[in-house]
Amino acid sequence: xxxxxxxxxxxxxxxxxxxxxxxxxxxxxxxxxxxxxxxxxxxxxxxxxxxxxxxxxxxxxxxxxxxx
Amino acid sequence: xxxxxxxxxxxxxxxxxxxxxxxxxxxxxxxxxxxxxxxxxxxxxxxxxxxxxxxxxxxxxxxxxxxxxxxxxxxxxxxxxxxxxxxxxxxxxxxxxxxxxxxxxxxxxxxxxxxxxxxxxxxxxxxxxxxxxxxxxxxxxxxxxxxxxxxxxxxxxxxxxxxxxxxxxxxxxxxxxxx
Numbered sequence: 001x002x003x004x005x006x007x008x009x010x011x012x013x014x015x016x017x018x019x020x021x022x023x024x025x026x027x028x029x030x031x032x033x034x035x036x037x038x039x040x041x042x043x044x045x046x047x048x049x050x051x052x053x054x055x056x057x058x059x060x061x062x063x064x065x066x067x068x
Numbered sequence: 069x070x071x072x073x074x075x076x077x078x079x080x081x082x083x084x085x086x087x088x089x090x091x092x093x094x095x096x097x098x099x100x101x102x103x104x105x106x107x108x109x110x111x112x113x114x115x116x117x118x119x120x121x122x123x124x125x126x127x128x129x130x131x132x133x134x135x136x137x138x139x140x141x142x143x144x145x146x147x148x149x150x151x152x153x154x155x156x157x158x159x160x161x162x163x164x165x166x167x168x169x170x171x172x173x174x175x176x177x178x179x180x181x182x183x184x185x186x187x188x189x190x191x192x193x194x195x196x197x198x199x200x201x202x203x204x205x206x207x208x209x210x211x212x213x214x215x216x217x218x219x220x221x222x223x224x225x226x227x228x229x230x231x232x233x234x235x236x237x238x239x240x241x242x243x244x245x246x247x
Contacts, residue, residue: 031247041245 004064005038007051014055025050073161080158087152094148098141102134112197117190120207121197132196140189147178164240169233176227183219187212 011018018036022029025047034040048059055061101107109125112118112133118125154171162168187210194209201207 027247035247040247041242043247047247 002065002068003038004066005035005062006064007032007062008036010055010057010061011036014057016055021051021054024054073163076163077159077161080155084152084155084159087148087155091145091148091152094141094145098137101137105130108133108137115193115197117193117209118197120194120205121201122205123200126200128200129196133193136189136192136196139192140185143178143181143185147175147182150175150178164233164237166234166237166241169230169237172233173227173230176223176225176230179219179223179226181223183216183223186216186219 011021018032019029022032025032027047031040035043043063048062051062052059101111108130112125112129121129150171154168154175157165157168157171190211191209194207198205198207
């Protein structure tokens with residue numbers, strides 16, 4: 001599996017809509033959707049920082065490593 | 069100061085028109101030279117290679133010259149088409165794309181082919197002019213001048229830039245997949 005994105009879990013836990021997060025982070029809703037589905041090659045520290053700021057969480061709450 | 073991307077697009081649009089004019093000019097020249105049998109003969113008369121001919125500009129020489137002309141102009145056409153394609157791609161704002169770098173590499177290859185054609189066409193021209201001369205007065209020439217040197221250098225340079233741009237396009241593509 002490798003790196004797994006758990007943004008959707010955090011969004012549900014914090015009861016935050018993707019649109020609101022996208023607006024705060026400054027990226028498109030489509031990119032949030034791609035990030036949630038893990039269909040991106042990487043995430044910039046700046047993006048990660050703004051997501052953590054808005055969801056009041058740590059990077060480890062959003063990203064996790066799962067061995068194959 | 070203007071956005072560099074906009075400047076690239078604007079200049080590329082202009083260059084695309086210039087390349088289109090070059091294609092049209094080359095096509096017109098080809099039609100003129102092959103369409104009018106006397107035109108090719110007049111052109112041959114201006115070439116020092118044909119001064120070596122003792123039998124004049126025969127029909128066979130006309131056909132051979134027309135064939136040589138096609139052989140020489142084909143890579144030039146291809147080169148101009150690729151240059152036009154590249155500038156059209158740039159003018160559409162597609163700068164760091166795999167397609168644009170592939171076109172750049174093809175332009176480099178076309179310049180290298182042109183250098184080879186330039187050497188071979190000169191040899192062929194002398195052969196065409198003198199093949200029916202009496203024995204002992206036929207010539208075979210092989211020349212490599214500053215023109216060929218420049219073409220090889222430009223071709224090599226553009227090919228390498230094409231490879232570099234290919235790497236840049238891949239990095240740019242990867243960056244686009246970062247959020």
